[in-house]
Every structure is written in C-alpha cells, then in structure tokens.
Amino acid sequence: GAVTVRAEAGGHAADREVIVEWNRAVIANTPATVGLFCFRHQAMVHIAMFDAVNSIQGRYTPYHVRVWAHPSASPEAAAAQAAHDVLSHLIPTAKPTFDTLLANRLAKIPGWRAAQDTAVGAKVAKAIINLRTADGSEAPNLPFLPPPLPGLWQPTAPGQVAAFVQFQHVEPFGLITPTQYLPAAFPALNSPEYAAALNQVKEIGAVGSTTRTADETLVARLIAGVGYAPGPFGLWGSVA
Numbered sequence: 001g002a003v004t005v006r007a008e009a010g011g012h013a014a015d016r017e018v019i020v021e022w023n024r025a026v027i028a029n030t031p032a033t034v035g036l037f038c039f040r041h042q043a044m045v046h047i048a049m050f051d052a053v054n055s056i057q058g059r060y061t062p063y064h065v066r067v068w069a070h071p072s073a074s075p076e077a078a079a080a081q082a083a084h085d086v087l088s089h090l091i092p093t094a095k096p097t098f099d100t101l102l103a104n105r106l107a108k109i110p111g112w113r114a115a116q117d118t119a120v121g122a123k124v125a126k127a128i129i130n131l132r133t134a135d136g137s138e139a140p141n142l143p144f145l146p147p148p149l150p151g152l153w154q155p156t157a158p159g160q161v162a163a164f165v166q167f168q169h170v171e172p173f174g175l176i177t178p179t180q181y182l183p184a185a186f187p188a189l190n191s192p193e194y195a196a197a198l199n200q201v202k203e204i205g206a207v208g209s210t211t212r213t214a215d216e217t218l219v220a221r222l223i224a225g226v227g228y229a230p231g232p233f234g235l236w237g238s239v240a
Contacts, residue, residue: 017076018049018076018079018080018083018105019046019049019079021080021101021105022045022049022079022080022083022084022087022101023042023045023046023237023238024238025083025087025097025098025101026038026041026042026045026083026087026237027042027234027237027238028234029087029091029094029097029098030091030233030234031091035163035164035233036163036164036167036233037137037164038233038234038237039233039237040132040135040137040170041087041090041091042237043173044086044090044128044129044132045083045086045087047063047064047128047173048082048083048085048086048121048124048125048128049079049082049083050063051063051064051065051066051082051124051127051128052075052078052079052081052082052120052121052124052125053075053078053079054066055067055068055069055078055120055124056069056070056071056073056074056075056078056117056120057075064127064128064131065123065124065127065128067120067123067124067127069116069117069120070116070117073116073117073120074109074110074114074117075117076105076109077105077106077109077114077117077118077121078117078118078120078121078124079121080101080102080105080106080118080121081102081117081118081119081120081121081122081125082120082121082122082124082125082128083121083125084098084099084101084102084121084125085121085122085125085126085129086125086128086129089125089129106118132171135170135171136166136169136170136171137166137170139166139169139170140166141161141163141164141165141166142165142166143161143162143165144161144162144165150189151186151189204216222235
C-alpha cells in the first residue's frame with residue numbers, strides 16, 4: 001500500500017496538495033499494460049515522498065532512508081522532486097509531463113528554498129529506486145498450470161493464462177514475507193459451507209438478482225471500477 005504524508009498542526013496546505021498532485025500523476029500516467037504492477041509504482045512514489053518530507057521534518061521513523069536537510073527546507077519541494085524522479089524512472093515516456101508538473105510546483109516556492117530541497121528529494125528518490133531495483137518484479141510471468149481437478153483454477157477461454165504469477169516472488173513493501181497472511185483453505189467441495197457460499201454468489205451476483213440491494217450493486221461497481229477511466233487499480237489508490 002501507499003505511505004501517505006500528513007500535514008499536522010503547523011503544516012501548510014501545500015504539503016498536502018503536493019501528495020495528492022503526484023498521486024494523481026502516477027495514476028493518470030501509468031500504462032494500462034502495467035496491470036497490477038501499478039501498485040509498485042504507487043508505493044515507490046509515496047515512500048519516496050514520505051522519506052523526503054521526513055528527512056526535513058523528522059517526525060517519524062524513515063521507511064528506508066533519511067538524508068541531511070536544512071530545518072527550513074521546503075517539504076513540498078522535496079516531495080515533488082522525489083516523486084518526479086521515481087516516476088521518470090518508472091515511466092520514462094511520460095517524463096515531459098512530470099517535468100512540467102515539477103516546474104509548476106517549484107514555481108510556487110522561493111528559489112533559495114527550492115534549490116536546496118530538490119536535492120533532498122533527488123537523493124531519496126535514488127535510494128528508493130536502488131532499494132527496489134532487484135525486488136523480483138522483473139522476473140518473467142511463469143506458466144501457472146494446476147492439475148485439472150475440481151476446485152482449482154483453470155483457463156476459461158482459449159489462450160487464457162494466469163497473470164502476474166511472479167508476484168509471489170516480489171519483495172513486499174510492508175510484509176515480512178509474501179506468504180505472511182495467506183487466507184485459510186477453502187471448505188471442501190462437498191461441504192455444506194462450500195455449497196452455501198456458491199449459492200450466495202450465484203444469487204447475489206446474478207444480473208437479474210432480486211435479493212441484491214442497490215447499495216450492494218454500487219459497492220460491486222465501485223470495486224470493479226466501472227466507468228472509471230484509469231481502471232480499478234487507479235480508483236483504489238484514489239480512495240485510499
């Protein structure tokens with residue numbers, strides 16, 4: 001998940017605005033082909049902004065790094081530079097967009113402050129990029145072919161394959177291991193619990209369901225990102 005910078009008492013609106021600004025940037029510019037790896041993009045951007053701001057304010061334990069910064073440094077300049085550098089690395093084709101966004105933000109900050117604080121953001125961004133360079137995300141999506149037994153996933157269309165199988169080997173951002181919180185095994189296929197769950201899904205999920213409430217329909221559409229241009233991944237980030 002993303003790490004969010006919070007402007008507390010004595011903070012400025014700009015401290016908050018810059019976080020939302022770059023969160024929108026990562027959502028809007030991440031190619032759809034990235035799929036689930038958009039969460040890696042979002043996490044890296046938010047972690048970089050957090051460590052950049054925390055290098056100046058020093059209120060919290062760093063996620064990864066704390067670099068030297070002058071106490072009067074500009075948190076929003078540091079956060080903007082950190083987000084810019086991480087995103088330019090992850091999505092180089094959109095670098096002109098990120099350059100413009102950064103320039104517009106820095107134009108609102110006194111030059112003498114922005115100059116020293118962009119260096120803070122740049123150092124933190126480099127550290128976060130280095131941290132995640134060998135995190136397993138570049139591994140190929142290996143075939144996932146479980147035996148054709150009842151209850152196990154199977155392709156449902158010609159040419160369909162399981163996507164993002166390599167996620168199981170990617171280094172987590174917050175967990176100790178990828179398997180730390182595996183769900184419990186599902187009930188036996190011939191158990192009353194399995195039958196009840198299956199019937200509930202069929203009843204509530206049917207197109208013409210007479211038991212699904214209007215609120216449940218809205219929740220389902222929200223989670224699926226229906227009508228939301230960047231897709232459900234971007235939507236979940238915005239909600240968070």
